[in-house]
Amino acid sequence: MNDTPGWASPGSAPSEGQGAGVPRPSEPVDGSGPAGNWSPTQPPTGQWSPPSTPGTGPGAPPPAPGWGGGPQGPGWGGPHGSGWRQPPVAAKPGVIPLRPLGVGEILDGAVSTMRAHWRTVLGITLTVSVIAQIAITLVQRYLLPEPAAIDPNATGSEALRQTADSAQSALVNSVPSLLITMTATLITTSVLTVVISRxxxxxxxxxxxxxxxxxxxxxxxxxxxxxxxxxSAAIMTVGLLPGMLVGSAAGAGLVVIGLMAALVVVIWLMVRFCLASPALMLERQSITTSMRRSAKLVSGAWWRTFGVLALTGLLTLIVSVIIAIPFSVIAMAMDGGSVGSFLADGTTDFGWPFLIVSGIGQVITATITYPLSAGVMALLYIDQRIRREALDLELARAAGLPGYDTRS
Structure with a gap:
């Protein structure tokens, strides 16, 4: 089975087990399919020009002297050979132009999707965020055990034991919240990927x-x-285990080295597989096939992909901090007693005012950051396929642009 399926138009049936009356997506151009790998409906050789307005697609007459060649040389316009003409503008049926995208265009496309389909985006993100935050608040209030106490006067091995117990307790207490957040992210990412593809x-x-x-x-x-x-967990375990087994000062040094090495490997792998999610949703492939697709699309563009993801993470962090600060101040002002207990002896038995106000801040943060992250990931996937597989041609045909439907 070829692992590079073409664009699955929104609303089409899954590629596995399609009915006789449902057209299958064409094969992309990445060198892994049958000979040539070109769709049978590609434009004739030498007649492709960037889509802009009707009459500039396949089959259009050759351009007049000026841009693209002519008596005065390629790209040179004017009756006396003076001045450069602008290249044709790429078609833009939706939120992005159908050509390779810049970083700013990817971010702008994600924001434009939020604005153009704000009812759908707000409906899914707000609903899921509210349900997830209510579940997290109830779990924190009623189900989680009290964190391990730390004696500030403890020294030596006792202080190390208390620190280890506290770290273990914090890790255990964070698991339910992480699972709820992961579920919420899955639902919003899956729906928002479909919204972005439309x-x-x-x-x-x-x-x-x-x-x-x-x-x-x-x-x-x-x-x-x-x-x-x-x-990721297995890699981190392999990196930390030797130092933890050795113990003592030498073991602590090994832990630091192993942690740094494991983080590098994890980051490299997560960037390599970051496009697996949109590939799974839009190409309707299996898990392993989607991971191979992501690795192939990111190959040769790892640093660019990492840079876009890092910039998106920085923007979401800034938004989160900007929203969290005022809500945290209000929460502490409304529930000063529990905050004072936390500062005095580390007790985390926050009252309802603190949990409710901080929860509202978390909902607002998630409602803004979920669509941004999902949008950037989906548009990164589309951008890489445009760069490697000429997906812009198939998108133009799917959008019904004049001059691109070459089917007989």
């Missing part, structure tokens, strides 16, 4: 349509997320 084509999408298309892929998306988490 917005690229300039098509409207409702929340019910996006959910109906994303729901069959949730189980596989969960499996992909768990697999990547297990891979």
């Amino acid at each position: 917005s690229v084509l300039g098509r409207p999408v409702t929340l019910s349509d996006a959910w109906a298309e994303a729901r069959p892929r949730l189980a596989q998306l969960l499996g992909l997320t768990l697999l990547l988490a297990l891979i």
Whole structure:
């Protein structure tokens, strides 16, 4: 089976087990398919020009003297050979132009999707965020045990033991919140990826349509997320275990070295597989095939992909801090007693005012950052396929742009 399927148009049936009346997506151009790997509906050789307006697609007459060649030389315009003409503008049926994207265009496309489909985006992110935050608040208030106490006067081995117990307790207490957050992220990412794929084509999408298309892929998306988490955990364990077994000062040095090495490997792998999620959703492939697709698309563009993801993470962090600061101040002002107990003896039995106000801040943060992160990931995937596989041609045909439907 070829692991490089073409663009799955939103609303089409899954590529596995398609019915006789459902067209299958064409093979992409990445050198791994049959000979040539070109779709049978590619434009004739020498007639392709960047899409802009009707009459500039395949089959259009050759351009007049000026841009693209002519009596006065390539790109040179004017009756006396004076001045450069601008290149044709790429078609833009939706939130992005159908050509390789810059970093700013990827971020702008994610924000434009939030604005163009704000009802759908707000509906899914706000609903999931509210439910997830209520669950996290109830778990923190009623189910989690008290964290291990730390005696500030303890010294030597006793202080180390208390620190280890405290770290273990904090790790255990964070697991339920992480699981709830992961589930919320899965749901929003799956639905928002569908919304973004429609917005690229300039098509409207409702929340019910996006959910109906994303729901069959949730189980596989969960499996992909768990697999990547297990891979990261295994690498971190391998990096930390030798130093933990040795103990003493030498062991502490090994722990630091192992932690740094493990982090480098984890970051490299997570960037390499970061496009597996949109590939799984839009190409309707298996987990392992989606991971191979991501590795192939990121190959040769690792640093660029890392830079875009790092910039997106920095922006979401800034937004989170900006929102969290005022809500934290209000929460502490409304529940000064529990905050004072926390500062005095480390007790984390916060009252309802603190939990409710801080929870509202978390909901607002998630409502803004979830669509941004999902949008950047999906548009990165589309950008890499445009660069490597000429996906812009298939997107133009799927959008119904004049001059691109070459089917007989």
